[in-house]
Amino acid sequence: QARLMWPLLGLMRVALDLQTSQALFARIFEYVDLRPAIADAPNAHPANAAKLGRIEFDDVVFAYPDAGADARPTLKGVSFAIEPGQFAAFVGPSGAGKTTVSYLIPRFHDVTSGRILFAGDDVRELEQESLVANIGIVSQETYLFHATIAENLRYAKPGASDEELVFAAQAANIHDTIVSFPDGYDTVVGERGYRLSGGEKQRIAIARVLLKDPRVLILDEATSSLDSISERVVQDALDTASAGRTTIAIAHRLSTIVSADVIFVVDGGRIVERGSHAELAAAGGVYAGLYREQVSSAGA
Ligand code: ADP
Numbered sequence: 275q276a277r278l279m280w281p282l283l284g285l286m287r288v289a290l291d292l293q294t295s296q297a298l299f300a301r302i303f304e305y306v307d308l309r310p311a312i313a314d315a316p317n318a319h320p321a322n323a324a325k326l327g328r329i330e331f332d333d334v335v336f337a338y339p340d341a342g343a344d345a346r347p348t349l350k351g352v353s354f355a356i357e358p359g360q361f362a363a364f365v366g367p368s369g370a371g372k373t374t375v376s377y378l379i380p381r382f383h384d385v386t387s388g389r390i391l392f393a394g395d396d397v398r399e400l401e402q403e404s405l406v407a408n409i410g411i412v413s414q415e416t417y418l419f420h421a422t423i424a425e426n427l428r429y430a431k432p433g434a435s436d437e438e439l440v441f442a443a444q445a446a447n448i449h450d451t452i453v454s455f456p457d458g459y460d461t462v463v464g465e466r467g468y469r470l471s472g473g474e475k476q477r478i479a480i481a482r483v484l485l486k487d488p489r490v491l492i493l494d495e496a497t498s499s500l501d502s503i504s505e506r507v508v509q510d511a512l513d514t515a516s517a518g519r520t521t522i523a524i525a526h527r528l529s530t531i532v533s534a535d536v537i538f539v540v541d542g543g544r545i546v547e548r549g550s551h552a553e554l555a556a557a558g559g560v561y562a563g564l565y566r567e568q569v570s571s572a573g574a
């Protein structure tokens with residue numbers, strides 16, 4: 275029993291550090307039951323600091339390990355490269371494989387074939403600690419622990435000063451809200467704690483990721499469960515958070531990604547279109563269709 279604790283605690287750290295959703299958190303634990311955690315290679319090394327922020331998929335095929343031997347792969351040969359500091363967007367229908375792409379970057383799973391390069395090296399050659407340290411995720415559903423807001427924030431940076439917490443919370447548009455709570459930063463949240471709105475939780479998640487200050491930020495439909503007013507506030511916080519780092523935004527609403535350096539349209543486990551908004555809108559393909567649909571429904 276005791277022997278099992280350390281790897282589990284290690285995974286909890288991974289989960290916390292990655293701003294993971296409750297669902298993903300649960301999935302990580304299920305995954306432990308199915309198979310031991312992916313172990314570092316014997317000669318694993320940290321990511322190359324000179325190339326941090328570069329991500330490349332090279333003909334990645336991926337089938338979920340629990341999907342059965344005869345299951346069709348979820349990703350069927352995905353290739354792309356994102357340069358340091360770029361803002362890349364992934365769009366496409368539900369079930370296309372966008373979240374799966376985001377799971378493979380921190381090596382939650384290993385590819386079936388092909389390879390994933392992080393800062394120029396195959397993720398299987400890297401220390402997972404280094405991947406975790408350099409990647410932050412804000413997803414649709416934020417997991418907050420039954421602990422104070424200050425403690426929830428410090429999961430991202432143990433030992434952060436009060437000033438650092440306030441600075442991150444201000445940048446995430448949540449400081450004023452926190453100080454309006456009865457116990458301020460000492461307000462206990464999470465299960466059976468002080469009830470926060472979806473937008474407040476998301477902004478705490480963003481403050482957490484700002485404290486962590488990762489070189490790669492993954493935003494997986496981070497605003498899709500919010501009403502349009504909190505969406506606006508959270509989107510502003512996300513724009514602040516993505517400045518100066520490689521950002522991968524999985525977008526529900528296309529209006530948030532029109533200025534992306536590159537947009538990848540995913541459908542059925544493949545990238546079916548890629549380019550800037552202007553290029554894709556002019557191409558008259560899948561993206562142009564999605565965009566026209568959203569513009570007309572927004573105008574209605
Ligand atoms: P998207 O984010 O584009 O909506 P996902 O990457 O979540 O798509 O899912 C792609 C496909 O992979 C879906 O068919 C989904 O059912 C499947 N899938 C997702 N997670 C798992 C899992 N843990 N095990 C098996 N199949 C999964």
Ligand code: MG
Binds near residue numbers: 372374
């Ligand atoms: Mg998804």
